[in-house]
Amino acid sequence: MNINDWINNRIKPEQYTEYLANGKDFINDELIEDKIRSNNAKDRRRFDEILAISKSIQTLSLDDTAFLLNVEDRDMLSEMRSTALAIKKKVYDNRIVTFAPIYLGSYCVNNCAYCGFKKDNSAVRRHILTEEEIVHEIEVLAGKIGHKRLIAVYGEHPKNDIDYMVNSIRAIYNVKVKTKNGYGQIRRVNVNAAPLAIENLKKLHEVGIGTYQVFQETYHHETYDKLHPKGTLKNDYKWRLYCMHRAFQAGIDDFGIGALFGLYDWKFEVMGLVAHALDLEKHVGIGPHTISFPRIEPAFNSPITQSSGHKVTDDDFLKLIVVLRLAVPYSGMIITARESEDIRSKSWLLGITQTDASTRIGVGGYSEKVTEQQDKGQQFLLGDTRSLTELIREFSSKGMITSFCTAGYRCGRTGECIMDLLRTGQEGKFCKLNAVLTFREWLDDFADEETKKMSEPLIEKEIEEVKMSNPGVFEQFISAYDKTKDGQRDLYF
Ligand code: SAM
Ligand code: SF4
Numbered sequence: 393m394n395i396n397d398w399i400n401n402r403i404k405p406e407q408y409t410e411y412l413a414n415g416k417d418f419i420n421d422e423l424i425e426d427k428i429r430s431n432n433a434k435d436r437r438r439f440d441e442i443l444a445i446s447k448s449i450q451t452l453s454l455d456d457t458a459f460l461l462n463v464e465d466r467d468m469l470s471e472m473r474s475t476a477l478a479i480k481k482k483v484y485d486n487r488i489v490t491f492a493p494i495y496l497g498s499y500c501v502n503n504c505a506y507c508g509f510k511k512d513n514s515a516v517r518r519h520i521l522t523e524e525e526i527v528h529e530i531e532v533l534a535g536k537i538g539h540k541r542l543i544a545v546y547g548e549h550p551k552n553d554i555d556y557m558v559n560s561i562r563a564i565y566n567v568k569v570k571t572k573n574g575y576g577q578i579r580r581v582n583v584n585a586a587p588l589a590i591e592n593l594k595k596l597h598e599v600g601i602g603t604y605q606v607f608q609e610t611y612h613h614e615t616y617d618k619l620h621p622k623g624t625l626k627n628d629y630k631w632r633l634y635c636m637h638r639a640f641q642a643g644i645d646d647f648g649i650g651a652l653f654g655l656y657d658w659k660f661e662v663m664g665l666v667a668h669a670l671d672l673e674k675h676v677g678i679g680p681h682t683i684s685f686p687r688i689e690p691a692f693n694s695p696i697t698q699s700s701g702h703k704v705t706d707d708d709f710l711k712l713i714v715v716l717r718l719a720v721p722y723s724g725m726i727i728t729a730r731e732s733e734d735i736r737s738k739s740w741l742l743g744i745t746q747t748d749a750s751t752r753i754g755v756g757g758y759s760e761k762v763t764e765q766q767d768k769g770q771q772f773l774l775g776d777t778r779s780l781t782e783l784i785r786e787f788s789s790k791g792m793i794t795s796f797c798t799a800g801y802r803c804g805r806t807g808e809c810i811m812d813l814l815r816t817g818q819e820g821k822f823c824k825l826n827a828v829l830t831f832r833e834w835l836d837d838f839a840d841e842e843t844k845k846m847s848e849p850l851i852e853k854e855i856e857e858v859k860m861s862n863p864g865v866f867e868q869f870i871s872a873y874d875k876t877k878d879g880q881r882d883l884y885f
Contacts, residue, residue, distance in 0.1 A: 398550045399501060402625055404589050408634040411675060417630050418671040419611050424454070424663045431458035439468055443475050446718040449483065449815040451673060457666045457719045461659045461712075469711070473742060476717040480743035483722060483815075487795045487827050488787055489746040490780060491541035491582070492533055493728075495755045495771070496521050496560050500547035502586075502626040504609070505619040506652065506700075508691035508771045509547050515693055519755045520551050526563045528759040534576035535569030537750045537758075537780050538838035540796040540830065541580045543605065545753075548586035548625060557585065558599045565600070571837040574881040580798035582648065586625070587635035593642030602798070603681055604639050605648030608632060610655040611664025619655060619696070633668075640676040646806045647672065648726075650684030653712070654697075658704045661685075662712050662719070669720045678808050682724040682746065683716055685709075689730050689772040697772065706735060710742060717743030722815050732775040740792065749780040781843055784834075788847040793854055796830035797823055799884035821862055825869050825885045828854045832876045 393401075411417075433439070442456045452460070463469055497520035500509045508516055521529065533539045544561060546552045561581050569576040582603040583596060596604065610616050613629060620626040636647040649668050651661040669679040687704055691697045704712070717725060727739045729751040736747065752758050753771060784794050799822065800806060828851060835844050835851075855873070859866050865885070872883040 393550070395501070395550055398553070399625060402589070403628055403631050405631070407590055407638055408630050411634050411637055412630070417633055418667055419613065419633070419664055421613055421660075424611075424660055424667070427454050427458040428461065428659050428663065431455050431462060433459050433462040433464065433468070436468075439463070443471070443718070446475060446479060446721050447482075449479070449721045451669055451679060451721070452666065452719040454663055454667060454670070457663060457715065458659075460715045460718060461662060469714075472714050472718060476714045476743040477741055479717060479721045480745065484724070484745050485824060486792050487823060488740065488744070488792050489541070489724075489795050489797070490539070490749045490783065491543055491746065492537070492539045492748055492751060492758075492780075493543045493545050493584075493753060494529055494533065494564070495545045495753055495757065496526070496556075497547050497549065497552045498755050498771070499549035499551050501549050502547075502624045503621050504626060505696045506655065506688055506691060506694050508694060510694070511624075513693045517755075520556070521560070521756060523559070523563050525756055525759070526560055527567055529756065530564055530567040530578060531569055532758040534567060534578050535571065536576075536838075538571075538576060538796075538834050539750070539780070540578060540798055541582065541602070542578050543582040543584050543603075543748075546583070546585040554588065554592040554595055557583070558595050561596075561599045561601065573836045573879050574833060576837065577882075579802075579882070584648075587632045588638075590638050590642045593639050593644055597643040601644070603646045603648040604636070604644050605650065605682070605684070606632065606635050607650035607652055607684060607686070608664065608668065609652045610661065611651060611667070612656040612660055615656040636668075636672055636680070637675055640672075640678075645676075645678055645808070646681045647678075648682040648684060649680045650686065650726075652686055652688055653704045653709070654688035654700050654702055656702050658702070658708055658712055662715055665716065666719045669723070679720060680723050681806075682726050683720060684726045684728070685712060685716065686728060686730050689775065691772040709735065710738060713739055713742045713744070729774045729776045729778075730772070733778060736776055737786065740787075740790065747783070749778065749783045751777060781838075781840065784839075785843055785846060788843070788850050791850065791853075793827050793850060794831055794834070795823065795827035796834055797826035797884065798830075799826045803884070822885050824854065824858060824862070825865065825872075828858065828869075829872055829876050829883055832873060833881060836877070 498509050498518050503510045564578050580602040583601050584605040616629050673679045688697050724745040726746045727744045728748050787794050
């Protein structure tokens with residue numbers, strides 16, 4: 393099939409029209425702007441009522457979200473931050489999940505103004521990983537660094553089509569690398585890719601992906617239209633907006649939504665994300681498993697990344713994390729290595745649940761010998777390139793346990809089931825057990841002596857907590873823990 397035929401057959405409008413109301417999608421720009429203008433944040437009683445809704449792990453309305461976005465009072469802001477952290481602890485305890493992105497290709501038929509992979513950037517090196525190259529990447533990621541979770545990132549191009557996606561995911565799952573005490577293996581592949589049609593999403597479901605992640609980039613229609621040129625696939629706002637609704641129809645019930653902050657007003661984008669969560673809850677009964685809020689980073693031949701009129705300041709960025717944690721309290725929240733070390737370290741205290749580590753975003757970047765970031769081979773430049781070991785040391789020193797748990801989707805704890813478990817704080821019980829087992833694996837297989845030494849007291853404390861809070865399973869748990877210490881791998885609850 394030639395490339396134009398491929399493009400022309402890609403979007404199936406009939407797969408989203410059923411969700412429209414009078415031809416319109418659920419983002420009403422004027423209404424959102426009006427809510428941001430009209431919900432002033434003066435009423436203390438309303439503030440308390442809103443925080444009470446968040447604490448009961450219910451999604452906030454758009455009016456309540458707008459109210460929180462407008463809070464400027466220092467005491468109220470401080471209360472919002474402490475409530476955000478308390479909610480994170482209630483739902484996710486002291487765990488932080490780590491992963492790495494793997495870029496499978498740099499070809500793309502789109503022309504997004506902010507992206508180094510855009511079709512018109514003739515300076516970028518284009519490459520798609522072969523199966524052999526994928527194996528080499530996994531040998532480093534799973535065999536040397538010790539990652540168990542990846543997010544596989546794809547451009548939109550016939551070379552990167554659904555068959556390539558399925559084969560590459562299968563190739564990732566098939567690699568097993570011997571380590572000093574056990575073996576390394578990727579156990580969960582999440583996917584960040586273009587919106588797909590239901591028949592292709594079914595294939596992703598069948599190959600066993602974790603989260604299907606697509607960022608709307610900007611929820612503001614006019615800005616979206618400007619940054620994604622007419623005539624390109626990505627110009628179709630609704631095709632993108634409803635891809636999680638389609639994913640659900642295809643059997644995928646683990647959604648990752650996100651916005652690229654810096655393209656339009658940050659308050660509008662937060663409202664868009666919450667509106668997205670509410671619409672998913674309304675139509676398919678479950679909201680997003682994760683929310684991402686990347687800020688735009690410099691990208692080669694993409695001047696808008698340096699001159700956007702909507703750059704988000706650090707203070708506003710930290711505030712938007714807090715508001716999102718309060719507005720969609722059950723959702724996982726991802727911060728990436730796009731951000732600086734300083735901002736990432738501050739964000740752990742505001743409700744973040746997942747982050748990447750030892751990140752390389754060049755295609756083939758993990759097995760290449762280069763250590764410098766290369767602007768011509770990357771989609772954008774990173775802010776924090778610290779290794780997994782360095783991050784784990786930081787987490788352990790702050791009493792946070794690094795979890796490599798991938799049990800959830802393999803035990804069917806996804807979709808509606810996980811939403812209920814998260815809302816009632818039950819998921820934490822399984823997760824604590826799996827966090828301890830998988831952290832033990834990582835310490836024995838990959839940690840240096842220093843990291844191990846500083847993390848052992850944390851593990852001891854966690855085991856003690858399991859004993860107190862979950863006595864019914866303690867015997868079974870400690871038996872799995874001892875087996876893990878003896879070299880058995882991938883035991884989970
Ligand atoms: N091609 C697919 C798509 O556009 O949905 C997925 C891959 S794209 C490589 C992943 C995400 O990177 C995009 O959704 C966008 O939010 C983000 N991104 C693109 N350019 C960026 C930049 N300059 N800075 C930060 N993030 C960027
Ligand atoms: Fe292609 Fe995605 Fe980059 Fe847009 S953001 S140019 S769709 S890789």
